[in-house]
Amino acid sequence: MKIRNKKFKTPTTPKPQAIITVKDGNHVQTTIKCAKSNNIQIRIRSGGHDYEGFSYVSDVPFVIVDTLHLNSVDVNLQEETAWVGSGATLGAGGHFSGGGYGNLMRKFGLSIDNIIDATIVDANGNILDRKSMGEDLFWAIRGGGGASFGVILSWKLKLLHVTPQVTVFKVKRNVSDDATDVVYKWQLIAPKLPNDLFIRVQPNVVKIGQGDKKVVQVSFIGQFLGTIERLLPLPIGTPLESMLNEPNDPQPNYFKGKSDYVKKPIPKEAIESIWKLMIVGETLYMQWNPYGGRMGEIAPSETPFPHRAGNLFLIQYLNNWIEDSPEAIERHVNFSRLFYEFMTPYVSNNPREAFLNYRDSDIGANHPSNVTKIEIARTYGNKYFKENFERLVSVKTKVDPENFFRHEQSIPIRSCKSQI
Ligand SMILES: Cc1cc2nc3c(=O)[nH]c(=O)nc-3n(C[C@H](O)[C@H](O)[C@H](O)COP(=O)(O)OP(=O)(O)OC[C@H]3O[C@@H](n4cnc5c(N)ncnc54)[C@H](O)[C@@H]3O)c2cc1C
Incomplete structure (x- = not known):
């Protein structure tokens, strides 16, 4: 399993x-x-x-x-569409229904912005497509999390045109060099770059030299829809020889994830103090994913995913560790919470927004999971969905009034305070 x-x-x-x-x-x-x-x-x-x-x-x-066997992918080149089973690729069922993004986000938006049909089995056991499920349910499963509404069997995607050549690169800088300055400037520039260019910032703690000295190293990981010749005239200043295409990081072992949205640049001194705290924790790293581009053009109510214009970037905090003990779990999870607390002044507030795909039960969860309290659901719901939460509750109440599909952070029904 x-x-x-x-x-x-x-x-x-x-x-x-x-x-x-x-x-x-x-x-x-x-x-x-x-x-x-x-x-x-x-x-x-x-x-x-x-x-x-x-x-x-x-x-x-x-x-x-x-749904691992529902993994077919049927491409219709003429129509420029594809039907994708929910068990296909890395997990289309959860990834898409949570508003999954990739390096093409600034160019084309999220996966959900390019879904044109879906099939789902609802709480009554009916198999429905977009037409028979209706636009409300079709809206809800594109970013509201599928597991509150039914079992998604497949998605129909609009295929997108990308350039025949794509340039990827990864440039590493230590904080002891000029990484802090570059990261500060990245916040101002990355969300405004041409939509063809996506540059993610990934700070993590690395050992240097022979001893135990640790520093924060920042990777600038980029993808450009075009050739290197087209990329280089852009004002990036990256030497050609430092452009590398490296394999992905290995699968994590134990981990705790959290997320935040940043709406105004984090001051340089604050960035310095963030690096210092990372060194204390050793195992926590971050991914800063630039928004802007197409992401800012789509209305926040178009899908349940509300984090559109006004965001500079999304932070993912990932604490990965290998020690096998309950004490290690407690220590690392506590450090993630402390780090999140520390970030409070620099990120969105009221609500402190969070990305559903980076699920975090610290922002509110129902326990036991067969009791769904609407007041608890509002705490996580407002962070994941903002104003869209109330519409999700209405859709849920209509399509699954007995609250059959539920989990610790599912969408509640409106009529009851709790459901057993
Ligand atoms: C290594 C790694 C890399 C990642 N990279 C990215 C990234 O680049 N971009 C991004 O947006 N996210 C990323 N994520 C987060 C990932 O998209 C979410 O964890 C997502 O929920 C995974 O979906 P899944 O189907 O694989 O997971 P699952 O654990 O199978 O499902 C996640 C949620 O969706 C529900 N669900 C799953 N299948 C269905 C279905 N068929 N019908 C209804 N509900 C369903 C589940 O019940 C659960 O609530 C990454 C995660 C990992 C571990």
Whole structure:
């Protein structure tokens, strides 16, 4: 079974009563019927990447619907569309329904901005497409998280044109050199660069020299839709020889993720103090992903994902560690919380916005998960969805009035304070 975060692979982690590896919509229908009549919770898993394990762990009796076999990809070149099964690639079921982004975000927006149809099995066991589910539900599953509304079987995507040649690069600078200055300037420039260029900043702690000395090293990881000749005239100042195409980092072991949105540049002195705190924690690194471009052109209510114009960048905090002990889990999770607290003055507030795909149960969660309190749901809902939360609650109330599809951070129904 795919468990990406070892935090949820301990002897005390609750185990499912069954894992149903569905092969078609019919299997999903039968599972829903069976789970309903036995009053058992369903967890839906595609890629299994959920940061808090919500797709494969529950604190009440549960079964897992695993869509790994729904992995077909049917491309229609003439129509320039593709039907993609929810178990395809890294996990289209969760990644897309949470508002998944990639390096093309500044050019084309998010995955959800390019979805034109979907099939889903709802709480009544009906298999629906866009037409039969209606625009409200179709809106909700594009960024509101699929697992509150049904089991998504597949998505229809609009294919996009990219240049035949793409240039990628990774440039590393230590903070002891000029990295702080470059990061400060990056905040001002990266969200305004041409949409063809995406440069992510990734600070992490590295050892230097023979001893135990540690410094923060910042990687500038870029993708440009075009050739290197077109890229270099842009005012970046990166020497050609430092442009590298390196393999991805290995899969994490234990991890805790959190997220923030930044709306005004973080002052240079504050950046210096952020590096100092990173050195204390040693294992926490960040990804700063620039917004702007197409992201700023799409209205916040167009999909449930509300973080559009006005954001300079999204921060992902990722604390990865390898020690195998409950004490290590507690220590590292506590450090992540302390770091998040420290960042408070520099990030969005009221609400302090968060990205659903970087699931964080610290911002509010229902325990046990078969009791959904709307006042708790509002704490995480306002952070993930802002004004769109209330519309999500309305859609949920309409399509799943018995609150069958639920988890610790699901969308609640409106009428009840709690549901058991
Ligand atoms: C190594 C790594 C890299 C990542 N990179 C990115 C990135 O570049 N951009 C980005 O946006 N995010 C990224 N993420 C976050 C990732 O998109 C989210 O964790 C996302 O929820 C993963 O979806 P999944 O299907 O793989 O996960 P799962 O754990 O299977 O599911 C996540 C959530 O979606 C629900 N769900 C899954 N399948 C379905 C379905 N068929 N129907 C209804 N609900 C469903 C689950 O129940 C759960 O609530 C990354 C995560 C990891 C671990």
